[in-house]
Amino acid sequence: MAGKAAAPGTAVLLVTANVGSLFDDPENLQKNWLREFYQIVHTHRPHFMALHCQEFGGKNYEASMSHVDKFVKELLSSDAMKEYNRARVYLDENYKSQEHFTALGSFYFLHESLKNIYQFDFKAKKYKKVTGKEIYSDTLESTPMLEKEKFPQDYFPECKWSRKGFVRTRWCIADCAFDLVNIHLFHDASNLVAWETSPSVYSGIRHKALGYVLDRIIDQRFEKVSYFVFGDFNFRLDSKSVVETLCTKATMQTVRAADTNEVVKLIFRESDNDRKVMLQLEKKLFDYSHQEVFRDNNGTALLEFDKELSVFKDRLYELDISFPPSARMPREGVEPPLPTGCCLLTTRTLSCSELG
Secondary structure, three states: OEEEOOOOOOEEEEEEEEOHHHHOOHHHHHHHHHHHHHHHHHHHOOOEEEEEEEOOOOOOHHHHHHHHHHHHHHHHHOHHHOOOOEEEEEEOOOOOOOOOOOOOEEEEEEOOOOOOEEEEEOOOOEEEEOOOEEEEOOOHHHOOOOEEEEOOHHHOOOOOOOOOEEEEEEEEEOOEEEEEEEEEOOOOOOHHHHOOOOOOHHHHHHHHHHHHHHHHHOOOOOOOOEEEEEEEOOOOOOHHHHHHHHOOOEEEEEEEOOOOOOEEEEEEEEOOHHHOEEEEEEOOEEEEOOOHHHHHHHHHHHHHHOOHHHHHOOOOEEOOOOOOOEOOOOOOOOOOOEOOOOEOOEOOEEEOOOOO
């Protein structure tokens, strides 16, 4: 999202991306990703830009460290970014710590024309003027210029080593202070479990984690300011409602494992039309035959099932969603459609209020 904030004419660009896949094939994917990113910067020409990354370094951070270094160096030294003469980079590289590692990466770029910008020191409880380019990594817990937390393990016990959490920074431009929160919430571990109830058990887990973050950033430790929360929320369309609506006239077949009698697949067939398969649902599969429903008119027919944020309607404001369900689409991947984007500028940015 790009918009005016703080002083009149100050353009702020907020970008978020789950970049885990970029480190699976860095030679090809990173080059294409950076080309698109630079084009967005060129189009919007922001004075202040924040890039929030999740799954930074990919699934195996230790093996990807050389690619991480190359990615950061490219961003900071590229000709496309030469007008941004100040930068702050915060990388959680503490991959050996099960207690603390979040795999979050936060980048902030300041245009040379932007004067008098300050960043908050949470330890000293005062603002410091931003000069030069600095990179902070490894154990961010000791860095006073941010707050970082990993969600407790008991929030999502199904995942033995979750990397979900948040990083918060605070900025001040022309006497306008605001927080930027990089967040990664929990995913759906199983489509078969997700569709059993409405809302799903996973939706409840995400609500708990997001509520925890909001409570932390508006508690009594620091002065309250406007805040923007953007990252990978992993919000899903309400699975039970979506399936029941898409398969209203279908019959369901249950497939169980021979050894455990556990449900491993649900098959929904049309009641007529030669009992054609409409939907196949597995733990990591959501294969629906009529793909146009996800793409026609940017998927607006499905917005009624986008319910996860409703419980926070008095605490967060969200811009209108103008893009189709994104992330992995059913036929191309293994998950049901998400209403939240993981690509550049097709993302949900939540704020307590508008700046400026």
